[in-house]
Amino acid sequence: MAFPMSDEEFDAAASEALDSIPQRLRDMIDNVVIFVEDRYQPEPGEDPDTVLLGLYEGIPLTERGNEPWAMPDRIMLYKEAILDICSTREEVVDQVTITVVHEVAHFFGIDDATLHRLGWG
DSSP, rough: OOOOOOOOHHHHHHHHHHSSHHHHHHOOOOOOOEEESSSSOOOOSSSSSSSEEEOOOOEEEEOOOOOOOOOOOOEEEEHHHHTTTTTSHHHHHHHHHHHHHHHHHHHTEEEEEEHHHOOOO
């Protein structure tokens, strides 16, 4: 059963997760917006049962040039998917932290294989 958590509590967990990232790295995060949605909606042609806890959409820092047209990068957190796998507030906070660090790492150009190897998968 999913752990119940208000939007405000979840947003606070996401804010705490961002605050856990070292300041020198946070200072490098620019033109990134974080959103919370209930669930990931699979794209056409994608497995309709795909479940994601988070998603980074944008141009990783390692691939950026001087794109004057660049829209803000987006990090999505999928609240209901995270709550579905947690049974305590502490588990939610831990999972939100893992998810935020994982998606922010994509902003820095770190791939999934490396993140899984480092324990942030």
